[in-house]
Amino acid sequence: MVKLLDGKKLSQKMNVQMKQDVAALATQGIIPGLAVILVGDDAASHIYVRNKKRRAEKLGIRSVIEELPVTTTETELLQLIDQYNRDPEIDGILVQLPLPAQIDPWHVLLAIDPHKDVDGFSPVNMGKLWSGRPDVIACTPLGIMKLLAANGIDVAGMDALVIGRSTIVGRPMAGLLVNADATVTIAHTKTNDVKAIARRSDLIVAACGVAHFITADDVKPGAVVVDVGMDRLPDGKLTGDVDFEHVKDVASAITPVPGGVGPMTITMLMNQTIQLAKGRAQRE
Amino acid sequence: MVKLLDGKKLSQKMNVQMKQDVAALATQGIIPGLAVILVGDDAASHIYVRNKKRRAEKLGIRSVIEELPVTTTETELLQLIDQYNRDPEIDGILVQLPLPAQIDPWHVLLAIDPHKDVDGFSPVNMGKLWSGRPDVIACTPLGIMKLLAANGIDVAGMDALVIGRSTIVGRPMAGLLVNADATVTIAHTKTNDVKAIARRSDLIVAACGVAHFITADDVKPGAVVVDVGMDRLPDGKLTGDVDFEHVKDVASAITPVPGGVGPMTITMLMNQTIQLAKGRAQRE
Known part of the structure; x- marks a missing residue:
């Protein structure tokens, strides 16, 4: 029987602890503060924000949503980031991607104070993670590690395959797995035969953005399969990078889409904001 | 016929360019400056320094060697680093490892100005590399990339195996290979069957510190083999992680030990010092 790696359930469980943490901070006069900056009018981004x-709001975290016009210059955005860098009541700063073409996302990542970089995308936090000293961690990979651990899956010694090398998912995911003693292969669009690698892997993290890329034939019996995809089928239905209906009969554990990795990402964002607020409480 | 990846020869070739670069900088009144800090009396470290x-000296780079007693406190070392961080005539700062037990090497890496971190070990530089935006790069992996490129070896699409996950070699090596479109597997002491992975790899970078760990049986015919090891055989002879004498008959290209990766490391150190001095020349 396959084990369902249920991110929704784990998120609900973590909500209890997070609410307790927020209540404890309140007794010290501290409300966790999250600044979310959105540039332009990307429809999906507005939904995410x-x-x-x-x-x-549900957790008692104060969020400040800055919605900037699509014509915003890089200088204007960097000035706003700097304002929140210096704001003592803001613990986390998140700039929603994608950004309009006139703004270089790299300059944005360099501008966010690494201690407030709640998304974990800045080079300092990528570097700490890859140095084996993670601090703020990219939320999706972190959520995956939590989901595996909560389901009693220890990746140490596993042959793990990460499909995708984005700075948001694939690269930090690979670093976390290396730190956790997995043997990690990073595959991407230039990989020769990713399916052959998948077939011999104990753990597959699919983050390639291709609907149903991983089929039952690509999965070793008993493997653990994590699906980061949020893809659309021709009929418009939301699905993942994994053909869940068939892979679930081969894998020992699998994340559904939706309800697997997705809920964990936002949960980690909230949890890291709270953790950063705890850091502020200790300094004050 | 196996191709010998000759790091000594390439280093000599690069010396010509580096001397020209130093001469060009001299006309602008700039001498590249390298500060090397050595704490304690480790014999090997003294030789390296x-x-x-x-x-x-041979290249016309000014080097300042600071030899500190083994009793040096972390605070004293960090103060000295700060002094060189602020010294406008020092382009690169290198703290020789290992350090005495009372000094946390992580604090040292955090203290060196990332723009002067000529070894490329600081988390910022690790993070830039793993974000696909390398700046100052760890010298051994960078030297390996140069050695491969100079011998016409394009790693794109190759199945590459990096044995070892140190922050000095394995981790940055893996990042550079991912950036160069190789499919990268990172193996280490917790890996289940590293030899099986080696046998199917197009490129092996051995950095595990075990004399003759990779034998001819572990290498796919025609694979490229890079040996980062500096190990001692029972008879005291210096050798590498690869059984060169037998692997050379299977591989298409291989680095000797000594004369392969070793000379490239120090060449990259010098070259990055010069590049950092060029950056200073542009700013002035």
């Missing part, structure tokens, strides 16, 4: 705002 | 000093 709204979801983050709602989730923050 | 002396070699760096000699090499710098």
